[in-house]
Amino acid sequence: MTEKRTIKAGLLGLGTVGSGVYKLMERQQKEMVHKVGASLCIEKILVHNMDKKREGVDMSLLTDKWTDIIDNDEIEIVIEVMGGIEPARTMILEALNSGKNVVTANKDLVAEYGKELLDAAENNGVDFLFEAAVAGGIPIIRPLKQCLASNEIDEVIGIVNGTTNYILTKMFEDGMDFKEALAKATELGYAEADPTADIQGLDAGRKVAIMASIAFHSRVVFPDVYTEGITGITARDIQYAREFGSVIKLLGVAHNTEDGIEVGVYPMLLPKDHPLASVRDSFNAVFVHGDAVDDAMFYGRGAGELPTASAIMGDVIDVARDIQYHCTGRISCTCYRKTPIKRFDDVKNKFFLRMQVDNKPGVLAAIASVFGVHKVSISKVVQKIITDGTAELVIVTEAVKEYHMQDALEHLKDMETTREISSIIREY
Numbered sequence: 001m002t003e004k005r006t007i008k009a010g011l012l013g014l015g016t017v018g019s020g021v022y023k024l025m026e027r028q029q030k031e032m033v034h035k036v037g038a039s040l041c042i043e044k045i046l047v048h049n050m051d052k053k054r055e056g057v058d059m060s061l062l063t064d065k066w067t068d069i070i071d072n073d074e075i076e077i078v079i080e081v082m083g084g085i086e087p088a089r090t091m092i093l094e095a096l097n098s099g100k101n102v103v104t105a106n107k108d109l110v111a112e113y114g115k116e117l118l119d120a121a122e123n124n125g126v127d128f129l130f131e132a133a134v135a136g137g138i139p140i141i142r143p144l145k146q147c148l149a150s151n152e153i154d155e156v157i158g159i160v161n162g163t164t165n166y167i168l169t170k171m172f173e174d175g176m177d178f179k180e181a182l183a184k185a186t187e188l189g190y191a192e193a194d195p196t197a198d199i200q201g202l203d204a205g206r207k208v209a210i211m212a213s214i215a216f217h218s219r220v221v222f223p224d225v226y227t228e229g230i231t232g233i234t235a236r237d238i239q240y241a242r243e244f245g246s247v248i249k250l251l252g253v254a255h256n257t258e259d260g261i262e263v264g265v266y267p268m269l270l271p272k273d274h275p276l277a278s279v280r281d282s283f284n285a286v287f288v289h290g291d292a293v294d295d296a297m298f299y300g301r302g303a304g305e306l307p308t309a310s311a312i313m314g315d316v317i318d319v320a321r322d323i324q325y326h327c328t329g330r331i332s333c334t335c336y337r338k339t340p341i342k343r344f345d346d347v348k349n350k351f352f353l354r355m356q357v358d359n360k361p362g363v364l365a366a367i368a369s370v371f372g373v374h375k376v377s378i379s380k381v382v383q384k385i386i387t388d389g390t391a392e393l394v395i396v397t398e399a400v401k402e403y404h405m406q407d408a409l410e411h412l413k414d415m416e417t418t419r420e421i422s423s424i425i426r427e428y
């Protein structure tokens with residue numbers, strides 16, 4: 001066989017994901033010549049702490065100087081797995097502007113600065129790929145951008161945060177309380193160092209912004225996404241969900257409607273027969289509806305060392321092939337439309353409301369009348385007496401505008417007979 005050239009990469013970060021990339025690069029070394037037509041290697045690795053022990057890593061590759069990578073003309077691919085906005089954003093921009101291709105797993109960055117980075121890539125004729133930024137090891141960016149490119153996609157719904165799916169599964173199946181389940185998720189390495197972004201829906205919000213932008217060909221940024229987390233979900237809500245033949249899942253929901261893009265992350269009661277209802281533990285899944293493909297679902301590991309590295313290496317191999325065939329920059333930003341983002345207040349949802357009220361005649365009728373005044377149509381009412389004086393009421397509504405439901409809730413809170421609004425959860 002004739003000698004093949006070597007394509008060199010610079011790795012920014014050697015934490016969970018960076019270590020996975022390093023291992024996979026080593027494991028696949030011999031295969032690369034066949035897969036890419038060239039050898040691939042990591043030339044330099046940027047880290048923060050040069051003194052940290054890193055088992056199995058060639059320590060001579062480590063540097064804490066960014067200039068060792070950006071000024072190295074032999075490095076053609078930069079793999080960013082440090083995380084956070086800065087200095088990652090500046091480094092990626094510098095890399096793109098100096099003609100290097102970039103692969104990243106950084107959802108925080110892509111969800112806010114995706115356009116800036118894709119534009120820089122296009123201007124420089126290089127690749128900027130980010131498959132690992134959404135749902136870890138599950139292929140979803142490439143399917144949306146390429147395989148489903150002939151579709152008008154009107155719906156993308158996903159379980160895209162492993163930590164919250166694990167917590168809700170443990171609460172539902174094992175009766176664990178929220179705190180205990182979160183501690184277990186942290187112990188297993190699913191949660192971020194600060195799990196706020198997981199449990200408040202921010203991590204999922206970033207992933208949904210990225211998917212919606214690609215699916216609907218119109219830029220959606222993280223601040224456009226309405227987010228609500230799972231901290232308010234109780235064992236009692238789960239008990240009702242079970243009685244109603246549903247599960248509770250934290251869903252990222254994006255719809256492309258005639259009056260604009262609806263996009264949000266919130267817990268939902270989901271019927272047990274929906275394909276996403278069977279996605280358990282830390283697994284992720286994304287459900288897509290297109291006018292040609294109909295329903296499609298993508299399922300797998302949304303986080304972790306090797307699953308995430310698998311997505312990164314898929315991108316790296318794609319870039320290497322583009323380098324080999326002199327066609328980098330082939331697919332850049334696909335947002336060629338400017339569809340407005342719908343005000344979340346105008347989005348329609350069904351609601352599950354659990355409240356404690358005085359247990360006396362006329363209360364239910366008065367509550368029904370409040371819903372009527374605010375144009376909220378009721379589909380189901382369940383009443384269970386808890387103590388002599390208090391009744392627990394569960395009301396499920398038809399699909400109503402968010403602001404109508406919020407107005408009705410304000411009104412209900414002010415009623416003398418209302419003791420507590422215990423939960424309000426959307427229903428699929």
Ligand code: NAP
Nearest residue numbers: 013014015016017047048049081082083105106303304308
């Ligand atoms: P991590 O374990 O915290 O690793 C971060 C790495 O970056 C460390 O090696 C750290 O160096 C290095 N680093 C951070 N700031 C640096 C700086 N200013 N200069 C030089 N090096 C710096 O993070 P991770 O979990 O691997 O996540 C990396 C990225 O992948 C994030 O964008 C994350 O959102 C994304 N992601 C992660 C997962 C997952 O399962 N973990 C899944 C999908 C996407 P030291 O080692 O010296 O501290």
Ligand code: HSE
Nearest residue numbers: 161162163190192303
């Ligand atoms: N903390 C994230 C999760 C990791 O739980 O899904 C991957 O982004």
